[in-house]
Amino acid sequence: EDKVVQSPLSLVVHEGDTVTLNCSYEVTNFRSLLWYKQEKKAPTFLFMLTSSGIEKKSGRLSSILDKKELFSILNITATQTGDSAVYLCAAVNSGNTPLVFGKGTRLSVIA
Amino acid sequence: DTGVSQDPRHKITKRGQNVTFRCDPISEHNRLYWYRQTLGQGPEFLTYFQNEAQLEKSRLLSDRFSAERPKGSFSTLEIQRTEQGDSAMYLCASSLRTGTGELFFGEGSRLTVL
Numbered sequence: 001e002d003k004v005v006q007s008p009l010s011l012v013v014h015e016g017d018t019v020t021l022n023c024s025y026e027v028t029n030f031r032s033l034l035w036y037k038q039e040k041k042a043p044t045f046l047f048m049l050t051s052s053g054i055e056k057k058s059g060r061l062s063s064i065l066d067k068k069e070l071f072s073i074l075n076i077t078a079t080q081t082g083d084s085a086v087y088l089c090a091a092v093n094s095g096n097t098p099l100v101f102g103k104g105t106r107l108s109v110i111a
Numbered sequence: 112d113t114g115v116s117q118d119p120r121h122k123i124t125k126r127g128q129n130v131t132f133r134c135d136p137i138s139e140h141n142r143l144y145w146y147r148q149t150l151g152q153g154p155e156f157l158t159y160f161q162n163e164a165q166l167e168k169s170r171l172l173s174d175r176f177s178a179e180r181p182k183g184s185f186s187t188l189e190i191q192r193t194e195q196g197d198s199a200m201y202l203c204a205s206s207l208r209t210g211t212g213e214l215f216f217g218e219g220s221r222l223t224v225l
Contacts, residue, residue: 004153034213042115042202042216043154088153097144097167101153 002027004091006102013109017079021105023089024071033072035063036088038104043088046074079109113137115217117203123223124193132188132220136205143186144214145178146202154202160186193224 007022025033032050036043047056049065049072056063060079065072076083086104116135124130136143141162146154157176158168162183171177175193180186190197200221204214 006153041218043214045213045215048213090153097156097159100156101146103151103153 002091002093002100004089004100004102006087006089006105008105009103010106011108013079013107015080015109015111017109018075018077019079019107021074021076021087021107022071023073023102025089025091025100026070027091027093027100029094030067030070030091031094032092033065034090034092035072035074036090038086038088039084046087076107079107081109081111083107084109115203115205115215117201117217117220119220120218121221121223123225125225126195127192129189129191130193130222131190132201132203132222133185134188134203134205134217135185136203137215138184140205140207140215141183142206143180144204144206145186145188146204147172148200148202148219149198157188190222193222195224198222198224 004025013019032048034048035046037046047063052065052067060077063074086106088101088104090101118133122130144159145157147157148154156170158171158178159166160180163180175191178188200219202216202219204216206214
């Protein structure tokens with residue numbers, strides 16, 4: 001059965017800290033991995049990773065995929081209170097349908 | 112607003128009643144997805160459409176759940192004979208078939224079954 005496992009499930013840090021969120025996957029016919037940020041309502045897209053070892057970066061957020069070890073990490077540097085959210089990863093199969101989401105990592109950044 | 116819209120945003124119903132949710136995707140998106148999300152969990156895939164064709168429905172939770180997209184534009188998700196365990200957020204998302212795989216989510220419809 002396809003599955004995506006995220007760790008940790010929750011994390012509390014102080015503003016300015018750097019955090020690393022983990023996502024491992026076991027998906028048949030894996031194609032790509034997506035990261036989303038979910039605050040109170042709809043998840044919003046952060047990154048899509050298809051190729052191994054190529055870092056995607058957006059401001060203080062960056063992510064990388066390891067297709068050999070079947071995991072991805074999301075890094076957030078110099079965290080701010082506005083980064084507090086649930087971070088979700090999802091695996092996409094060759095049918096281009098993100099069937100499997102992880103449970104998410106709830107990040108709380110305190111001032 | 113050209114994003115994905117869902118209606119109603121909140122629905123409270125009594126056990127045994129039928130409920131229907133509507134989703135209007137981004138207009139040029141030909142794929143439409145339904146997910147369910149309960150507290151502390153990631154979104155759980157239910158079904159998806161490419162235009163009006165329902166390409167995957169084996170993940171619908173039971174035969175009380177059904178979805179339609181009759182003209183390839185908006186979609187409805189119906190739950191018949193609701194149970195308390197159906198209480199959740201129902202998320203709709205859309206995408207382009209030939210796109211990156213990125214999904215654009217609506218704000219969700221929160222269902223509470225009393």
